[in-house]
Amino acid sequence: MTGRVVVIGVGNPFRRDDGAGLAVIRALRADPPRHALLAESDGEPGRMLDLWDRSDSVVVADAVHAHPGCPGRLHTLSAQRTTEFAKRPASSHALGLGETFALASALDRMPREVTVHAVEGADFGLGRGLSAPVAAALPGLIARVLESVGRTYDSLAGAADSPGSPR
Template identity: 65%
Template sequence: MTGRVVVIGVGNPFRRDDGVGPAVVEALRRRVPDGTVLAVSDGEPSRMLDLWHGADTVVVVEAVRTHPARPGRLHTLSVAEAAAHATRPASTHALGLGECLALGEILDRLPRELVVHAVETSDIELGTGLSDPVRSALPELIDRVAASVRKAHGRDR
């Protein structure tokens, strides 16, 4: 085990709420222990697998669509829970985390621990800036991700 912790903010800041993953990564730059890898990804499965290669713990931050939608509602999922939800499209990307998890399992490239922090979106149209519900949820989302990182490093406080 490497003890390597990777946080991946999935999304596109030019698609409004889809930019929440990159926004969380930026906010974490001074809030996580040294040695934590902070990365942004478009969610393409092979790039995701490359980012988390060799990591013991991966924390993914993602925008999701749900029906019925409750924009701003937060979700925290284990890898098993994320895989169970992968059968229905939820990601705001063409290929979602479900495909990435399936590929990782086939290739035996899943990290020892993977946590997904997601927020339900309101607007993923072209443009910049988060919608009011997602912007309001952002501080709590950042806190949850930071807590997952501290836990992975053995620093639960």
């Protein structure tokens, strides 16, 4: 099995809490997880699709709007669940992750596995820096991303070691 673990932080650092996904990637660069490719994205679907191959496992970190919301609350979603949210705006991007995954599916470019970790934002206005609730939730968001990377890498290593796998 030839796949990578691709970790994508999505956001805009000039829209306050929308920079949470990017903050995750920047924190991980200080001590990067083994065997993971770290990438930042503004969420534009075409650029997102260019970050992965169909055989990759993708872990996404992002900020979301929720109504009613609880700023700082963490969510973990599958690609299928994220695509269900495409019917209603849940992202601060022009097109959200749901639309990106729907497009990837239509183009037969869906990665093998996708996990989305998101934090509910409080402030998506112009400016830099995360709101207090999102900044406080950032270590938990990073921990969830690292857990997903580890679990995915373990599953890739197990598949490579299984009988009948090419070595």
